Amino acid sequence: MTDEKLKWNYEEFDEVLEEIKDEGYETVGLQGPDGIKPKVIEYASKLKEHGIEPVIIGASTFGACGVADKEAERMGAEALIHIGHTRFLHPEGQEMDDMNVYYLPYREERDIMAVLEENYGEIGEDEKLGLVGVTQYMDRADRAREFLENKGYEVVEGTTGLRTTEPGQVLGCDAGAAHNISHKVDAFVFLGSGHFHPSQVSEAGKKVYVVDPYQETIWIEPPNSLGDEMRAEYARVLKYKDEEKWGIVTSSKKGQNYMRAVQISKEILERHGKDVYVFVEDRIFESDYKGFGINIYVNCACPRMTKDWRDMAFVSPKALEMLDEAEES
Ligand code: SF4
Incomplete structure (x- = not known):
């Protein structure tokens, strides 16, 4: 760094x-x-x-x-x-x-080291582990690495990602810390809780042992667990591929204002003959996009924000590649 x-x-x-x-x-x-x-x-x-x-x-x-x-x-x-x-x-x-x-950065006081020490047996036979986590626990990454090394594991420290400044740190939109070392490891150990971040890490193609201080145990996130979300996005593009009007949404928040993604998405859609409208707001709410007479939107803001939305169809810029495939088939 x-x-x-x-x-x-x-x-x-x-x-x-x-x-x-x-x-x-x-x-x-x-x-x-x-x-x-x-x-x-x-x-x-x-x-x-x-x-x-x-x-x-x-x-x-x-x-x-x-x-x-x-x-x-x-x-x-x-x-x-x-x-x-x-x-x-x-x-x-x-x-x-x-x-x-x-x-x-806020450091969470929950005793994540106790969870690791009491449950490390769950980690199994994987010899080379990549160590990553959310910033709330990364102040204890050195202790976690030393503990695992003393138990006979080889531990590869995560790097910084595209958007992050702490080694091994993962965001919901950036698991670069894991992707950069995934070729060197058998599995990841993740310091943190919930599925939001571990699922992002799992996209590096390896299983993720989640040292979870809320559940006070270690559980496993399977490899590539976001695959279903991506398939759902492709299905949405196919469903609306004949719509004439498409929206593109970005945020006015500095770190969520992805103008290059807006431009590229617009070019792709216009190449497919679509009538495209660009929207911007600070915090993006699904309900704000009802009433425009547009049924499908490309999300060029926080990439994780729209994943659980069900009323309106939102897709990532990547999912637009489905339009080419649909045209070819
Ligand atoms: S862009 Fe989204 S996932 Fe990334 S840090 Fe901001 S809120 Fe979190």
């Missing part, structure tokens, strides 16, 4: 506070995801104790893709503390323009 990538990630609030005091900032924005709202208030209160005026971004954020520096600036803030996530790199190389944003 380069220093440039690391520069804006901090481990402790007090480090950020010292920097803010050194810079002489008088008003500072605070932003965080739903799960840690009490922390946002705690940090705002600490800023006040030090004579710094906090301004809180009310809308929750799912990732540092939605960094709200412009909203903070509009309120007179000279800097923003983005809590809960590490710095996000734009996959299309757009400037995130985050000069005065301090990223303070």
Whole structure:
């Protein structure tokens, strides 16, 4: 990892506070995801104790893709503390323009090491393991690696991904940390919970042992478990392939504004004779796309956002390749 990538990630609030005091900032924005709202208030209160005026971004954020520096600036803030996530790199190389944003990833206190130590027997005979996880637990990645190595496993550390700044760190939209090492490993060990991130890791083609501090056990995500979602998208494109009007949706959130994907999708659709309309909004809601008389939309924002939507047909830009196949057959 380069220093440039690391520069804006901090481990402790007090480090950020010292920097803010050194810079002489008088008003500072605070932003965080739903799960840690009490922390946002705690940090705002600490800023006040030090004579710094906090301004809180009310809308929750799912990732540092939605960094709200412009909203903070509009309120007179000279800097923003983005809590809960590490710095996000734009996959299309757009400037995130985050000069005065301090990223303070949230580290979850649940005892993930106890879960690993008590359940590592589930990991079986796989000898070479890739170690990845969500940022909430990556502060314990070194301990997890040492533990597994002491138990006789060879552990390959994850790299940084296309959008991430911590080695081994996985996002719902970026399992590059796993893909980059998948040729070297038999399976992955994932530090975290839920299917959202492990399913992304499984696309690297190997099974994923999920060390889950919520279920307090290790369970297995099978290889390529997102395959069904992709098949469902292909089926949606086939169903609507004769529609004349198509929509393309992107977000005004900095890290979810994928203009290159919009352009490419538009070109593909127009090549197929479609009448294409481009939409933009901040946080995208399925219900906003009812009533336009358009039955199918291409999602060029957060790639995971529309996966569970059932009322309207949303597909990824990749699924448009089905139009070519349909034409050829
Ligand atoms: S999965 Fe979506 S919300 Fe999460 S970091 Fe990626 S773009 Fe942002």
